[in-house]
Amino acid sequence: MIELSNVSKTFNGKVKAVDNVTMTVKDGEIFGFLGPNGAGKTTTIKIITGILNADSGRVKINGYDIKKDTIQAKFQFGFVPDDPNMFLRLKGIEYLNFMADIYDVPSDVRRQRIEILGERFEMTKALGDQIQSYSHGMRQKIVIMGALIHNPPVWILDEPMTGLDPKSSFTLKEMMREHADKGNTVFFSTHVLEVAEKICDRVAIINKGRILFCGNLEEMREHFKSNESLEKMFLELTQNE
Amino acid sequence: MNKKFITLTKILLKSGLGTQGKRNKSGKTGILDRKLVLYLIIALALLPLVASIITMTVSIYDVLAQIGQHGVIISLSIIAISFMMFFFGIIYVMNVFYFSSDIERLLPLPLKPSQILAAKFLTVVFYEYLTEMIILFPILIAYGVKSGEGIAFYLISLVIFLLVPVIPLTMASIIVMIIMRFTNIGRHKDLFKVIGGIIGIAFGLGINIVIQNAVNKSLDPKALQDMLLSGGNSFVGIIGRMFPGAEFAANSLANSANINGLVNFIIFVAITVVGFLIFVYLGEMIYFKGVIGLSESGGSKSTGIEDLRKKSIRNSKLRSYLGKEVKLLIRTPIYFLNCVLTNFMWPVIFLIMPMAQFAGSNDMNLDMLRSIIANNEHAGVILSAAVAAAVFIAGANGITATCISREGQQLYINKYLPISYTDQLHAKVLSGIIFSTIGMVGLIATATVLLRIDTVIVILSLIAGFIAIFFTSLTGILIDLYNPKLNWDNEQKAVKQNMNVVINMLISMALGFLTVFGIVNLKTDLYTTFAILVLVFGILDVLLYRLLDYKGAEVFSRIE
Numbered sequence: 018m019i020e021l022s023n024v025s026k027t028f029n030g031k032v033k034a035v036d037n038v039t040m041t042v043k044d045g046e047i048f049g050f051l052g053p054n055g056a057g058k059t060t061t062i063k064i065i066t067g068i069l070n071a072d073s074g075r076v077k078i079n080g081y082d083i084k085k086d087t088i089q090a091k092f093q094f095g096f097v098p099d100d101p102n103m104f105l106r107l108k109g110i111e112y113l114n115f116m117a118d119i120y121d122v123p124s125d126v127r128r129q130r131i132e133i134l135g136e137r138f139e140m141t142k143a144l145g146d147q148i149q150s151y152s153h154g155m156r157q158k159i160v161i162m163g164a165l166i167h168n169p170p171v172w173i174l175d176e177p178m179t180g181l182d183p184k185s186s187f188t189l190k191e192m193m194r195e196h197a198d199k200g201n202t203v204f205f206s207t208h209v210l211e212v213a214e215k216i217c218d219r220v221a222i223i224n225k226g227r228i229l230f231c232g233n234l235e236e237m238r239e240h241f242k243s244n245e246s247l248e249k250m251f252l253e254l255t256q257n258e
Numbered sequence: 259m260n261k262k263f264i265t266l267t268k269i270l271l272k273s274g275l276g277t278q279g280k281r282n283k284s285g286k287t288g289i290l291d292r293k294l295v296l297y298l299i300i301a302l303a304l305l306p307l308v309a310s311i312i313t314m315t316v317s318i319y320d321v322l323a324q325i326g327q328h329g330v331i332i333s334l335s336i337i338a339i340s341f342m343m344f345f346f347g348i349i350y351v352m353n354v355f356y357f358s359s360d361i362e363r364l365l366p367l368p369l370k371p372s373q374i375l376a377a378k379f380l381t382v383v384f385y386e387y388l389t390e391m392i393i394l395f396p397i398l399i400a401y402g403v404k405s406g407e408g409i410a411f412y413l414i415s416l417v418i419f420l421l422v423p424v425i426p427l428t429m430a431s432i433i434v435m436i437i438m439r440f441t442n443i444g445r446h447k448d449l450f451k452v453i454g455g456i457i458g459i460a461f462g463l464g465i466n467i468v469i470q471n472a473v474n475k476s477l478d479p480k481a482l483q484d485m486l487l488s489g490g491n492s493f494v495g496i497i498g499r500m501f502p503g504a505e506f507a508a509n510s511l512a513n514s515a516n517i518n519g520l521v522n523f524i525i526f527v528a529i530t531v532v533g534f535l536i537f538v539y540l541g542e543m544i545y546f547k548g549v550i551g552l553s554e555s556g557g558s559k560s561t562g563i564e565d566l567r568k569k570s571i572r573n574s575k576l577r578s579y580l581g582k583e584v585k586l587l588i589r590t591p592i593y594f595l596n597c598v599l600t601n602f603m604w605p606v607i608f609l610i611m612p613m614a615q616f617a618g619s620n621d622m623n624l625d626m627l628r629s630i631i632a633n634n635e636h637a638g639v640i641l642s643a644a645v646a647a648a649v650f651i652a653g654a655n656g657i658t659a660t661c662i663s664r665e666g667q668q669l670y671i672n673k674y675l676p677i678s679y680t681d682q683l684h685a686k687v688l689s690g691i692i693f694s695t696i697g698m699v700g701l702i703a704t705a706t707v708l709l710r711i712d713t714v715i716v717i718l719s720l721i722a723g724f725i726a727i728f729f730t731s732l733t734g735i736l737i738d739l740y741n742p743k744l745n746w747d748n749e750q751k752a753v754k755q756n757m758n759v760v761i762n763m764l765i766s767m768a769l770g771f772l773t774v775f776g777i778v779n780l781k782t783d784l785y786t787t788f789a790i791l792v793l794v795f796g797i798l799d800v801l802l803y804r805l806l807d808y809k810g811a812e813v814f815s816r817i818e
Contacts, residue, residue, distance in 0.1 A: 068673040069818055091676035103668055106448075106589040107582065110569050117570070118578030119675050128570045132563065144566055147589075 018044050019065060019171060019204055024074030026060055026226075034060040035071070036226035042204045042219075047197045049217035050206040057226040058206040059099055062175050065204075066096050078171055092120065094171040095164035099206075101156035101180070105149035109140065109159050112148060113166055120167035127166060134162040137188055153180040161189065172196060174205035178212060190216050262369060266377035270360070271384060308396050315400040328405065333508035335397045336418075340426045340501040342393075343386055345461065347423075347430030349454040350385075354378050355431070356438055356549055357447055365550065375541040379431065386423035394419060398511075411514040414523055418507050424530045425503045428537040435541060438548035451591035456599065463606060503529040575677050576685055583689040586664075587657065592749040593664065597657045601697030604651060605704035613708065624708075631709050638787035640711065641719055642777035644702055645791050646770030648723030649730050651697040653766025656759035658690035658734030662742040662817070663752045669744055669817065679811035683735060687806070690731040698723045715784065722791045729795055730769070732802035734762040739813045 019042040026035040034057050042048040052058050063069040065076050067083045067090070076083045081090035104112050110131070117127040135141035138158040143151065148159060157180045164172070172193070178186050193203045193216060207213055213220050214234060221231040230240050315331060322328040355378055364374055398415045401407075499505075506526040513519035573581070587593045613624065631640060653659075665672065672682055699720065706716050737758045746752050753759065777787055 063670070066674040068670045070815070088676050088678060091674060096674050098670070103671055104582070104586075106586055110566055111585065114570055114573075115578050115582050118573050119575055119677050121575075122572070124570060124572045127572070128567050131566060131570055135566075141563065141566070 018042065018077075018079055018202055019173075020075075020077040021061075021065070022075050024061070024064055024071045024076060026064060026069060026071050033226045035064065038074070038223070038226075038228055040221050040228060040231050042202055044202055045197055045200045046218040047193055047203040047205070047216055049213035049220040050204065050223065051208070051210065051213050051220050052206075052223040053208055056224045058208075058223060059175055060226075061223065062096075062173060062206060066094065066173060067091060092167075093169060094173050095167065095169035097157075097161050097164045097172075097174040097177050099175040099179070101153070101160045103148075103160065106147055108147050109144035109151070112159060113144070113163055116163040117166050120169075122167050130166055130168065131162075134165060137192070138162060138185055154182055154185065157181055158185060165192075171202045172204065174203070176207060177205055178207065178209075263373045263376055266364075266369070266373060267380045270377055270381045304392055308392060311393060312396045312400045315397050316404060319401065319404045323405075328401075329508070329512035331397065331401055332511050333505065335394060336422065336504050336508050337501065339390065339394050339422065340504050343389070343423050344426035344430050344501070346458070347382070347386075347427045348434055349457070350382055351427065351431045351434045352438075352450065352454070354382055355434065355545070357450075361549060370542065371545040372538045372542040375431075375545055376538060379427065379537070382427060383423045386427070387419075390419060390422065394422070407514060410519070411511065414510055414514050414519070417523075418511065418526070421503075421527065421530045422507065425501055425533050428533045429501075431537055432540060435544055435548060439544045448589060448591050452594050455591065455595040459595075459599070459603070463611065503533070576681055576688075579677060579682060579685040580688050583661070583685060584692070587689065587693070590749055593753060596753045597655050597660070598693055600655050601651060601693050602700060604647070604654075604697060604701045608647070608701065609704050609708055628710050631711060634784075637712070637715055637784035638777055638780075638782050639774065640715055641722065641784060641787050642774045642791065644705075644715075644719035645722045645726045645795075646773045647701055648694070648698040648719075648726045649770045649773065650763075650766045651701065652690065652694035652727040652730035653734065653763045655690070655693055655697065656734070656753060656756070656762065657693055658687055658731045659738050659758045659762040660743075660753050660756055661686040661690065661735055662738040662814070663744060663746075663756055663758065664749075665742075666744055666746055666752060669742075673815075679814040680807060683739075683806060683810045683814065687728075687731050687735050690734060691727055694727045694731060695724060698727060718784065718788045722788055722795070725792055725799060726773075726795045728799040729802065730762065730766045732799065732806060733765055734758070736802065736806060736810075737762055739810060739817075742817060744817070 021041070022039050024035055024038045025033070027033050036057075038061060050058055050061070060069065064071045065078070065083065067087060070084075078090045079093045081093060083090045104115070107115065113131055114127070117130075122130070131144075132141070135144060138161070140155065140158055140162065143155060148156060151159065157177070161174075161177065164174075177189060181189065193205070197203045197218070217234065219231070219233050220237055222229045222237075230237060232240070318331060319328050322330060355375070398419070402411050402415065503526050506522045506529065510519045510521075510523035510526055513522065587598055630636060662669070672679075702711075702716060702719055702723070705711055741758060743752060743756050743758065773791070777790075780787075780790070782790065
């Protein structure tokens with residue numbers, strides 16, 4: 018479960034990137050975080066994951082406050098950032114082991130997970146190579162594998178489908194569903210409405226740092242019809258890709 | 259073909275050798291101005307070198323003119339510059355022909371391999387002119403003025419100036435093309451950059467020793483004559499024969515006043531043209547085969563499940579994080595050359611090079627130095643010097659002084675991982691201490707062998723030095739924590755153009771100086787010196803360590 022209460026963040030004293038956001042992502046659901054480019058999605062995610070400090074407000078992950086019980090809170094989630102270009106000079110397997118060490122994963126458990134994840138994403142053969150030799154999609158996959166290596170209850174994924182081929186994208190969606198069905202939390206951002214419509218149980222729509230809507234898909238469609246500004250947003254989101 | 263070739267050459271020259279195309283995208287005018295200033299600074303910095311080349315040429319000319327052998331200057335300088343161009347040409351050509359980022363944009367265009375090659379070749383030649391301007395140009399002018407040559411000399415000089423790079427570069431290019439066609443070295447771009455860097459540094463140090471020796475000897479006309487004239491049969495002669503055109507070029511200049519010079523000149527031009535044609539012909543055949551697919555991800559050695567299992571063993575967080583730091587330092591060419599390799603260079607710079615100079619002079623020799631060092635009275639000072647060296651090594655490698663900066667835009671990753679900031683900082687300090695210690699051990703070991711230092715002093719130096727290394731490692735990370743340079747698009751900027759390294763190096767130099775200065779004035783014996791150094795550095799270490807633990811994590815968490 019992820020709980021945000023009255024979270025705000027201002028850059029350079031002027032630009033309100035996140036404006037008094039309150040929302041709860043419940044256990045057992047896939048939660049889509051929707052908004053056009055520059056709406057405040059990534060900033061919000063950075064605040065949730067402890068990369069940025071909020072000016073005010075509180076974030077709790079499975080009950081742990083990201084500011085107070087930092088390390089405990091960080092153990093609760095696996096995070097896939099929007100930029101998969103990291104640790105390029107480590108080999109795939111070295112990166113996975115690094116992540117497993119940081120997340121305290123025992124040897125036998127990590128071996129099993131590396132095998133399963135490697136197979137599902139068809140990455141096993143590439144794990145001996147340095148990440149810099151990977152294509153964009155492969156980098157995305159290795160980052161996802163690293164984020165899931167400790168089998169975290171909460172998944173936080175920033176634009177996870179970008180660069181994935183249809184098959185891997187399908188695999189990831191399938192895994193998201195499985196994970197949520199086991200009573201865990203999946204929180205992911207996207208600027209593509211279609212993706213959200215297909216797999217989300219609930220969505221929040223953010224623009225200019227403010228949450229414009231939060232609810233299930235049924236409610237969202239209703240909302241779009243009755244609210245003009247949301248309708249414009251809807252067009253933006255559908256025309257984006 | 260010609261039109262395309264000329265257009266391509268122009269574009270390649272404009273985009274700065276084609277190796278840095280990406281950087282030129284942003285803010286054109288601003289960068290241009292800064293570049294101009296940069297070039298001016300470089301030109302100013304090179305003036306003393308040019309001046310010393312001119313004075314050296316003049317003094318050598320005077321000595322050799324006495325026996326009518328002044329023509330040797332021309333042949334020597336042409337051979338030397340050909341060798342230099344060939345040597346660096348291999349690295350240059352590899353980068354420009356194969357590793358530059360514009361290759362992927364050129365390959366899809368309807369160009370023949372020879373057109374791309376010739377254009378790229380010409381850009382390299384143009385850049386070699388800059389080297390020539392600094393080295394060959396002053397020599398030719400100084401020589402011409404000294405011997406009162408006529409207009410023919412200068413005309414021939416001009417053409418030779420323009421053509422000299424061609425033969426060494428075609429040779430370098432042909433070698434590189436064959437290597438790239440038939441080996442898979444191209445897949446190890448990083449390794450190649452490291453090797454190239456090491457060769458460059460070695461060459462630089464070598465040249466330094468040679469010039470020092472030459473300067474020593476130029477004070478003695480007889481020795482200089484012997485050295486230059488015997489050269490004809492030795493090393494220089496062999497290198498001279500390596501470049502088929504060099505001899506003819508030199509002859510044509512030495513005999514510019516008569517028909518013999520003209521004949522030699524024509525032969526030189528002919529050899530140059532033929533060499534270039536062979537290069538183009540060969541390139542047409544093998545260039546594309548070597549360059550296509552170079553940037554493909556090599557699904558080279560598919561790793562088996564068994565192998566993956568063996569590699570998957572749990573380590574402590576600290577050890578794993580330290581391992582990551584060390585791997586990135588070693589595997590990133592620029593970090594390796596600046597932060598790791600420097601640790602191994604100090605024995606050469608502090609000991610072997612000065613010794614080579616001692617060997618050349620009569621005032622001071624190795625035995626005298628050894629007896630000074632063997633004197634018990636100096637034991638304390640020697641210990642303090644070793645500790646000062648350790649302090650300096652840890653400051654000069656810049657590992658801790660760039661450990662936050664090197665994270666760059668990826669710093670955020672450290673923020674979401676469940677490992678405390680304090681642990682991360684400890685691992686980073688440790689990575690610096692490890693490499694600095696290796697550097698210190700190398701330096702002290704070399705000194706022990708060369709200068710026959712007493713075993714007790716060696717052991718005490720290692721202990722006190724190790725404690726001292728903590729100090730500069732800690733100042734480094736504190737400096738970088740408070741003022742990290744995170745906004746870079748090129749690793750070079752994180753380590754080479756980072757003031758934090760300079761600041762920490764200055765601190766380490768000042769502290770090293772203070773250490774030796776203090777001990778020299780205190781005149782303490784070995785054990786007292788040891789006690790003082792351990793105590794002082796020990797206390798400083800503890801204070802800095804407490805500061806890092808107390809403030810470090812907080813400062814780190816505030817970096818956004």
